[in-house]
Amino acid sequence: MNRATGAVKGKRVVMVCGVPMDMANCPVRDVMDNIGGKWNSLMILSLADGPLRFSELRRLIPDISQRMLTQTLRDLQRDGYLSRTVYPTQPPSVEYALTELGRSFLVPLKLFVDWSLQNHDAIRKARAEYDAVA
Amino acid sequence: MNRATGAVKGKRVVMVCGVPMDMANCPVRDVMDNIGGKWNSLMILSLADGPLRFSELRRLIPDISQRMLTQTLRDLQRDGYLSRTVYPTQPPSVEYALTELGRSFLVPLKLFVDWSLQNHDAIRKARAEYDAVA
């Protein structure tokens, strides 16, 4: 395999692990930007067990502000991770649920969560050692 | 399972998927901050096939600035994902390699990359539909 920079139709393409990565339109970075926000992945995990209403989410995650809750839900809805259903009750209730896409994302997300829990101590240790030397 | 907010020793703890999440010291968010940067995960992937030197990485990822390359490598080294070895040649050459921790992270990372590649079209489609309605 040639691990060098390639040029395909004028695009900047990087070969990584044998897979061409289009830097100008990178799917991985696109997804990472979506779920890399402060609350996005936690929101998906919170909805893993079933739909929840706006105020239920607010009580479930007390640290999030109303503004960020709205924005996070909008972003995830926009990218297709979850659906928003309004029930015309009085007062109107809004239910958020994972879509098929959102549920499929739980697989890599949970693996990532497990890795984080297992290796967090090692990371903190490495960080402390690095800071001690510097 | 009780999906409610709990209070353990004054810490803010959220139950999610049956796992208690300490919001003030969350391992997942800590790891996410590390590898959620613009270049961090690409850097780890670039080193998956073997060690590379500073200038090799610069040529491999042409879009990164020298400043960001240095900063990304420092961050990943600090958290223990990669090692930095200086060879006293003339001029001195510096080699970056994944540590055991870094290699173990390739497992969830590659799953995430695969998911992104598979579902990027669905996300773009959902986004376009959302924007069309709004």
Next chain:
DNA sequence: TGCTGTGGTTACGGAAAGGGTACCGCCATG
């Protein structure tokens, strides 16, 4: 007559991330 809950939107501002440019010492090459 206020107060609470539901589901938000908007304005404002600080902090952090990201990036451009210039510059450094050292050495080899032309």
Next chain:
DNA sequence: CATGGCGGTACCCTTTCCGTAACCACAGCA
């Protein structure tokens, strides 16, 4: 002598993220 590669550092700027606070309509309840 000048240029280029190596592996960075310092300074400054722009953009994005995120939080606080205020405000909205509507209904129920005291």
